[in-house]
Amino acid sequence: MSSVVKHPPQEFRQYRRLVNWTILSVIALGSLYLLLSVSVSLYRRRHAIPAGDQVSAVVSNAEMASCFGELRDVSVALRKYLERSHHLLADDDADELQRWADEGAVWRAQWRGLGQRCRFVSGTRPAAARKQMDAMAAAHEELGNIQITYTEALKRFAKDLVPRLGRLDRSLTKIGEAIGTSGSPLGDKE
Secondary structure (H helix, E strand, O other), X not given: OOOOOOOOOOOOHHHXXXXXXXXXXXXXXXXXXXHHHHXXXXXXXXXXXXXXXXXXXXXXXXXXXXHHHHHHHHHHHHHHHHHOOHHHHHOOOHHHHHHHHHHXXXXXXXXXXXXXXXXXXXXXXXXXXXHHHHXXXXXXXXXXXXXXXXXXXXXXXXXXXXXXXXXXXXXXXXXXXXXXXXXXXXXXXX
């Protein structure tokens, strides 16, 4: 004999309603936090936040060291960004191309922010330590020129040589199939 105790249906209704509203509130707040976090991250990636205030007219050793450190960081970031371009040449992945373009936009924003903060882009450089600041401004400008030149060369390569490489790969695949050799000219990628 099973004795099932039946409670009146209204006994736990208030508690269930409270638990349901609590769970719904937590889910809504979590979702809102997630959306806000993603939005802020995307905004910050597109719009670099300067590392500090613009250097003063009489640049201090600490400001000069800060500008130099940022210049080194931007230089390293450019090198890494350009090294990742070889992934673009390996295949025609639109997501990889977009990711690389986004990284380029982030780098350019950091580069511009550094130029403004350290007065590399304006003609007015601090009088003190002008020689060092001029040298850093020249390095800053060279970084921008390298990025532009590399990107233009990569676009030319993609426009002119990638289609030829694709045709060559298809031709080699056909030749391999004709002589009974399996495998792609790209190795294990396919």
